[in-house]
Amino acid sequence: xxxxxxxxxxxxxxxxxxxxxxxxxxxxxxxxxxxxxxxxxxxxxxxxxxxxxxxxxxxxxxxxxxxxxxxxxxxxxxxxxxxxxxxxxxxxxxxxxxxxxxxxxxxxxxxxxxxxxxxxxxxxxxxxxxxxxxxxxxxxxxxxxxxxxxxxxxxxxxxxxxxxxxxxxxxxxxxxxxxxxxxxxxxxxxxx
Amino acid sequence: xxxxxxxxxxxxxxxxxxxxxxxxxxxxxxxxxxxxxxxxxxxxxxxxxxxxxxxxxxxxxxxxxxxxxxxxxxxxxxxxxxxxxxxxxxxxxxxxxxxxxxxxxxxxxxxxxxxxxxxxxxxxxxxxxxxxxxxxxxxxxxxxxxxxxxxxxxxxxxxxxxxxxxxxxxxxxxxxxxxxxxxxxxxxxxxxxxxxxxxxxxxxxxxxxxxxxxxxxxxxxxxxxxxxxxxxxxxxxxxxxxxxxxxxxxxxxxxxxxx
Numbered sequence: 287x288x289x290x291x292x293x294x295x296x297x298x299x300x301x302x303x304x305x306x307x308x309x310x311x312x313x314x315x316x317x318x319x320x321x322x323x324x325x326x327x328x329x330x331x332x333x334x335x336x337x338x339x340x341x342x343x344x345x346x347x348x349x350x351x352x353x354x355x356x357x358x359x360x361x362x363x364x365x366x367x368x369x370x371x372x373x374x375x376x377x378x379x380x381x382x383x384x385x386x387x388x389x390x391x392x393x394x395x396x397x398x399x400x401x402x403x404x405x406x407x408x409x410x411x412x413x414x415x416x417x418x419x420x421x422x423x424x425x426x427x428x429x430x431x432x433x434x435x436x437x438x439x440x441x442x443x444x445x446x447x448x449x450x451x452x453x454x455x456x457x458x459x460x461x462x463x464x465x466x467x468x469x470x471x472x473x474x475x476x477x478x
Numbered sequence: 479x480x481x482x483x484x485x486x487x488x489x490x491x492x493x494x495x496x497x498x499x500x501x502x503x504x505x506x507x508x509x510x511x512x513x514x515x516x517x518x519x520x521x522x523x524x525x526x527x528x529x530x531x532x533x534x535x536x537x538x539x540x541x542x543x544x545x546x547x548x549x550x551x552x553x554x555x556x557x558x559x560x561x562x563x564x565x566x567x568x569x570x571x572x573x574x575x576x577x578x579x580x581x582x583x584x585x586x587x588x589x590x591x592x593x594x595x596x597x598x599x600x601x602x603x604x605x606x607x608x609x610x611x612x613x614x615x616x617x618x619x620x621x622x623x624x625x626x627x628x629x630x631x632x633x634x635x636x637x638x639x640x641x642x643x644x645x646x647x648x649x650x651x652x653x654x655x656x657x658x659x660x661x662x663x664x665x666x667x668x669x670x671x672x673x674x675x676x677x678x679x680x681x682x683x684x685x686x687x688x689x690x691x692x693x694x695x696x697x698x699x700x701x702x703x704x705x706x707x708x709x710x711x712x713x714x715x716x717x718x719x720x721x722x723x724x725x726x727x728x729x730x731x732x733x734x735x736x737x
Contacts, residue, residue, distance in 0.1 A: 345489070353481045362489055369493030376504040448597050 290421055296477045297425035303401050304433040305463075305470040310401030314434055315459060317392070319445075324438040330392035332427030335405050337374060338367045339423030342406035343416050356410075363406045371397040401430060437466060511540045511563060518560050520551045524628055524649040539564070547572045550648030574666040576646040577631075577653060581617040581660050582673040582733065584636035588616055588687040601657040612686035615660060615676040623652035623661060643737075670720050672697070674733040677711050683731070692731045700725055 303309045310331070317327045342363050350356055375393050378386040386393075396402060405426050409419040440462050449458045515536040522532070527548040529535040538544040539560070546552075546560045547569045554571050561568040594603050594610035600622040603609050609618050619637035631645035632652060641652070643666055653661045660675040672691060676683050680692030693710030704718035714720060726734045 349485060349489070353485060355482050355485055358482055358486060362486060365486070365489050365493060369497055372497055373500050376500045379506050380504045446597060446599055446602070 290418075292477050293418065293422055294425040294428075297422055298429040298432060299470070299473040300475075300477050302429045302433055302470050302473075303404065303426050304430055305467040307404065308467075309404040310399055310430055313392075313396065313399065314430075314437065315456070315463070318434055318438045318441050318459075321435070321438050321442065323392075324434045327392045327396075328427075328431030328434050331396055331399070331401070331430050332424060334367075334371055334374075334393065334396055334399075335402050335427040335430075336420055336424040338370060338402050339405050339409055339419045340416070341366055341370050343409060343414075343419045346406075346410050347416075359407065359410060360403070363403055367402060367406070368397045401426070433466070433470075437463060440466065509540055512536050514563050515539050515546075515560055518552075518556045518563070519549055520556075522551055522628070522647065524551070524647055524651075526550050526647065526649040545569060550574060575648050575663040576643040576666045577641045577648070577650070577661050578643075578664045578671055579617055579623070579639045579641060579656075579661050580671070580673055580675040581615070581638060582689050582735070583611070583613060583616045583687045584619075584638040586636060587689045588613055589685075604657045613676055613683070613690065614678065615658060615674075616687065617660060618658065622655050622657065626651045626655035664714075665716050668714070668716050668720065670714070670722075670725060670734065670736045672705070672712050672714055672734050674711065674731065677709050679710050689732045691733050694730055696728055696730065697725055697734060700728060 297303075301307060304311065304314050313327055313331070317323045345362060345366050346359070350358060350362060355362075371393065375386070378393070405423045409422060412422075414422060441459060444458055444462065453461070512533075513536075516533050519532040519536060525531070527535045527544070527550075529538060529544075532549075535544065535549065539546050546564070547557060550572075552560075552571070557571055558568050589612040590610045591612045592607075592610050594606060596602055596606060598620050600609075600618040600620045603618045603620050608614060611618055617638045619634060619639065621632075621634055621639070623639050624632040624634060628649060628651065629645050629647045631642045631647070633640050633642065639652075639661075641661075646666075648663065650663065653663060658675070664671065673689065674683075674687075674691035676687070676690050680694065683690035683692050691710070691712050693707070693712070695707060695712070697705045697712050698707060700722050701714075701718075701720055702722075703715070704720040705712050705714055707713070723736075726736050728734075
């Protein structure tokens with residue numbers, strides 16, 4: 287049990303995907319202007335990451351490992367994740383329309399997000415088991431959601447501030463992201 | 479070598495077949511009309527119709543929940559096409575409305591109580607002791623509406639916002655954005671307006687602004703019912719015809735203008 291708590295804490299705070307590993311930066315900057323959209327994106331990322339980790343673990347364990355095809359990891363994972371997300375989208379649209387409309391456009395947007403692929407590859411590198419992989423992926427998604435929500439709050443504040451002309455827009459957003467990342471460095475050493 | 483080719487093509491094949499089956503058996507039937515109507519709407523997603531975007535509005539139109547004439551940017555031709563696609567009697571376009579800033583108390587006409595040097599936003603300025611403008615109802619001029627306008631129809635003239643009616647897309651974003659609530663939607667066909675929102679008594683208005691309504695009621699008599707008094711403020715009733723050409727010249731407060 288303790289190892290799972292440490293795993294979750296590590297993925298959410300210490301090795302936060304966005305702020306510490308710098309994965310998934312594009313949605314981090316792209317959809318962080320409004321709290322509503324960032325929450326939708328967060329939900330979609332948590333969902334896709336968890337499912338994708340489960341699927342890729344199976345592919346790796348039952349298909350790639352037995353035949354010694356580890357070097358095909360990247361292409362096989364991308365292939366599987368992309369197809370899987372499309373399928374999930376259809377399923378949701380048919381059977382769970384409220385969830386589909388809540389996640390909306392964000393679901394297909396993150397099919398080939400680097401954070402999703404990153405989780406899959408990291409699970410293989412860490413030689414995690416099935417449950418461990420899924421928990422780690424879900425925690426990583428939550429870490430992404432946390433970072434995105436905080437960042438959106440900051441950006442909404444900046445929107446009303448009056449930065450120097452040269453800093454307006456993306457420039458000040460990038461500076462803020464850097465500072466936020468520095469703040470998260472403070473968690474280093476929390477989990478050994 | 480062979481295994482790797484087989485495995486990757488196998489994964490691809492399985493995924494492809496799964497997707498094809500999914501598309502075949504899981505697809506949700508969508509009324510093709512929704513697509514047609516969405517294309518006929520402009521796709522500006524401005525939200526003036528009250529729906530989140532053109533897609534949502536198109537869905538409501540097809541479902542019969544909303545009339546097709548709520549889109550202010552829709553041309554009469556497009557409206558006719560939508561009615562034809564739906565198979566209903568052509569609906570007349572709703573009268574176009576444009577936003578109007580009910581204040582002309584610019585830097586020359588209206589007085590300021592102090593020099594405001596804070597965040598460039600009207601709400602922020604209003605939070606500092608009620609704003610720098612001496613009139614509690616005046617346009618603060620820090621451009622909150624200008625930034626809210628998706629059509630770029632608002633211009634700051636001498637410290638007061640002014641809407642260019644020909645550019646206005648009637649989305650009402652400025653009406654919601656103005657912390658003083660002095661932007662109003664008026665029919666585009668009307669040209670005579672009272673450019674003042676002050677509910678202060680005439681003496682107070684005179685002290686702080688050269689172009690404010692002092693509540694003298696002269697215009698109510700000249701307009702024959704098209705202008706009514708709301709306390710000490712004269713308000714145009716746009717449902718009545720207002721065609722008295724003398725009004726702007728006769729207004730002692732100089733706040734009635736023909737534009």
